[in-house]
Amino acid sequence: MRAAPLACLVVVLGCGDEGPGPAPPAPPAEPWDGGPLQVADEHQFSYAATVQIDSVDLRAETSAPLRWGELTTDLLGHPVDPLTDLDLISLVAFADLTQDEVRAAIATDSLPQSEVSLFVTCEPDVPECPLGDFSLFGQDNDIERYFEEGSGTWMLTLASGEVAASAQLRKLLFLRPVAGIEEGAASVTDGSSSFTVNADLTGATGLAAPLGVAELEVDWSALTIDGLGLDLQTQRIDQLTLARFGGLTLGDVEADFLNLEQIGDGYWELALDGEATADLSAASGPDGPFPGFDGGAPWLLALRCSTCRSPMPLALVPIVPWP
Amino acid sequence: MNRCLPLALLALPLVGCPAPAAPPAEDPPAPPPLFLDVQAGVSDAVRTVVEVAWSTAEPTVGWVEFGLDETLGQRTPPSDPSALHDVDLLGLPSLTDVHYRLVAEVDGAPVASAVSIVRTGGVPATLPGVFVESGLRGSGYIIAPTLGQTTAELPGGPVVVLDQEGRYVWYDEMADGAESLRARASVDARGVLYFVTSRFDDGPPTGIQFVSWDGRERSFVETPDAHHDFVELPDGTLTVMTELLHDIGEGRLWGLDAIVEYRPDGTVVELWDSLDFALGPMALPPDPVGFGEGVTTVSWANAIDYDPVADAYYLSLHGPQTVVRIERGTGEMTWSLGDRGAAPLPGGEATFARTHGVDVTPDGVLVFANNSPQEDCSFLVEYEVGLEPAAATELWRHAHEPCRYAYALGNGERLDNGNTLAVWSTAGQIDEVTPDGELVFRVNTWLGAGFGYSIGVPSLYGEQEER
Numbered sequence: 001m002r003a004a005p006l007a008c009l010v011v012v013l014g015c016g017d018e019g020p021g022p023a024p025p026a027p028p029a030e031p032w033d034g035g036p037l038q039v040a041d042e043h044q045f046s047y048a049a050t051v052q053i054d055s056v057d058l059r060a061e062t063s064a065p066l067r068w069g070e071l072t073t074d075l076l077g078h079p080v081d082p083l084t085d086l087d088l089i090s091l092v093a094f095a096d097l098t099q100d101e102v103r104a105a106i107a108t109d110s111l112p113q114s115e116v117s118l119f120v121t122c123e124p125d126v127p128e129c130p131l132g133d134f135s136l137f138g139q140d141n142d143i144e145r146y147f148e149e150g151s152g153t154w155m156l157t158l159a160s161g162e163v164a165a166s167a168q169l170r171k172l173l174f175l176r177p178v179a180g181i182e183e184g185a186a187s188v189t190d191g192s193s194s195f196t197v198n199a200d201l202t203g204a205t206g207l208a209a210p211l212g213v214a215e216l217e218v219d220w221s222a223l224t225i226d227g228l229g230l231d232l233q234t235q236r237i238d239q240l241t242l243a244r245f246g247g248l249t250l251g252d253v254e255a256d257f258l259n260l261e262q263i264g265d266g267y268w269e270l271a272l273d274g275e276a277t278a279d280l281s282a283a284s285g286p287d288g289p290f291p292g293f294d295g296g297a298p299w300l301l302a303l304r305c306s307t308c309r310s311p312m313p314l315a316l317v318p319i320v321p322w323p
Numbered sequence: 324m325n326r327c328l329p330l331a332l333l334a335l336p337l338v339g340c341p342a343p344a345a346p347p348a349e350d351p352p353a354p355p356p357l358f359l360d361v362q363a364g365v366s367d368a369v370r371t372v373v374e375v376a377w378s379t380a381e382p383t384v385g386w387v388e389f390g391l392d393e394t395l396g397q398r399t400p401p402s403d404p405s406a407l408h409d410v411d412l413l414g415l416p417s418l419t420d421v422h423y424r425l426v427a428e429v430d431g432a433p434v435a436s437a438v439s440i441v442r443t444g445g446v447p448a449t450l451p452g453v454f455v456e457s458g459l460r461g462s463g464y465i466i467a468p469t470l471g472q473t474t475a476e477l478p479g480g481p482v483v484v485l486d487q488e489g490r491y492v493w494y495d496e497m498a499d500g501a502e503s504l505r506a507r508a509s510v511d512a513r514g515v516l517y518f519v520t521s522r523f524d525d526g527p528p529t530g531i532q533f534v535s536w537d538g539r540e541r542s543f544v545e546t547p548d549a550h551h552d553f554v555e556l557p558d559g560t561l562t563v564m565t566e567l568l569h570d571i572g573e574g575r576l577w578g579l580d581a582i583v584e585y586r587p588d589g590t591v592v593e594l595w596d597s598l599d600f601a602l603g604p605m606a607l608p609p610d611p612v613g614f615g616e617g618v619t620t621v622s623w624a625n626a627i628d629y630d631p632v633a634d635a636y637y638l639s640l641h642g643p644q645t646v647v648r649i650e651r652g653t654g655e656m657t658w659s660l661g662d663r664g665a666a667p668l669p670g671g672e673a674t675f676a677r678t679h680g681v682d683v684t685p686d687g688v689l690v691f692a693n694n695s696p697q698e699d700c701s702f703l704v705e706y707e708v709g710l711e712p713a714a715a716t717e718l719w720r721h722a723h724e725p726c727r728y729a730y731a732l733g734n735g736e737r738l739d740n741g742n743t744l745a746v747w748s749t750a751g752q753i754d755e756v757t758p759d760g761e762l763v764f765r766v767n768t769w770l771g772a773g774f775g776y777s778i779g780v781p782s783l784y785g786e787q788e789e790r
Binding site for chain 2: 115119
């Protein structure tokens, strides 16, 4: 099942700016010349994200049961079925990172593979797997032997998608090996972890676009930063989405950021091929091809990475239709 | 070769002018056009490769000088004398303006065209995101299979080439379900060879894939039951390690390994198998007692390399934690080092375990030892090889600081400049280090991706003739 296009953008909005929307750009000195819309850093939204992950103490070097059958919502607060939505159950150890460091890195999608000291998976028929049943390439490695006190940070990850490079994290739980405590179990619940975003759309400069023109090229080759202000990984952008929010201001959109997919009244998507330009007339949605921007409604242009861990788009640009 | 160039084609007669004064400040009297029917555009198959074609009225030696600014700095190898020229500009990052000019040798002197610009295309988003250590620069190109797109444990992803700054300059995407654990430059420098296999029943066949730099030429040598690694010999022979099942009775099998050569004339030759090693140094009882149902993996070969001077292979055997040398001429094992090796390990202790990559160096053999998760510290160790008697002298050792652990794969590659590429495969990191262990270059993947057995090359054009 594929979520609505902007469904995974954000969970919780705590935006401080309550402005009415981006200041309208200065009127163009010349009529639109048919050239591409040039996305620059000033058009980029910004955000700060945090991840909350509970930690459960388990007796070190034992094969404690790990359970997730009671789960109903994922990191983003969206519904999740523990029986059908979770394809990849894995246990990841980070020998040299603290829990706080792992949280921070997940929030900013900046966790290098090199920090992984152990990666094992389990493929149970029920939403439960003993720690000792996790394996690498199907080999029984007696993983509980490595679950030693002081062996770093251990994290149970529940993900959708079976492939390491593009699995989408749905729920997380830290496991802390402690010597000498009673044997117990760990259960992943709705409160075990959550992803929180404080996004700022109104601080971005709106990108002026001509009204009613579908044959538009957009060019983001000059865009250098992502929403965190870090170097933009342009090469990882593989999807463009246009969304319209009829009857709302950009401030309204920002205030209800959690439910973008519900409050939007139109969206159009386009798969990208690695170029830094796209022809918006090739975007399509449930109601057909992109018809061009109309006035009276905020529009957002999102550039996304379907293989990134973070649900945040790599770029999110307010569009200001211009007569 | 007549190629149809895809996009952004320029079809201009370029007027020659003496190199390297390009472009001229003032137009000299126009000589007859030297460079005719010039076409330049990016390859449809590999959009970081620029294809340039032109003709000359008379046969000339020609090449292209190119770079990312007007200083150029790179060039293609000079052609044989010809009136038709067709070259690929290699080693270019995506979405970048490339400056280039054509050069022809006229009366023994180079004559160059004006500088033109062509822009490379984008690379697929399926290439994993990478980042490099700030301020460092590698000494060449890295040819690597990427990991992360067929299983949770990582194997399988596009094969790529990274430049000195960690930018993608070449790629080939895998067929669905396919994975590659090893990539090398082809001996003839025309492109990349990589090992393809699949862990899915309906996946593509196992074999060695050749892809030319421009992506237009592809060929495949099917190598059934091959696994992990391969090596190409100077004559084009492709040598693989294949799984060999040995029946020991009562439905129980040993999983052994064989060295199999696929020669350019089409013959297939099995050179050696590990049965004698299992019965000899491993001292396994040749009967079902003690073995479970089905297959018991015995020798578990993980990597192979070829020593062209000695005409011998080196294999890394994970099962007995031993590296062996096999003479190509006789198929005999003449040296072994490790838990079951004839050569005593320097220091007398187990100095490596769970071996993967093996690389023949000018001085010996370089082994990647993964070690166990508890030790959490993989490392590279190079040995000088003594044959009579079997001996090993440790020459060099390198570990990551702090420790880096690769739970599978991993290899070292001695570069032409004496540096070493340390490939911490499943840890998603490749380092270039000097003989003193100083870090020269580092590239990392983000969570969920890694690198297979990788190599470094100073140039994608092979060894260039000085001119």
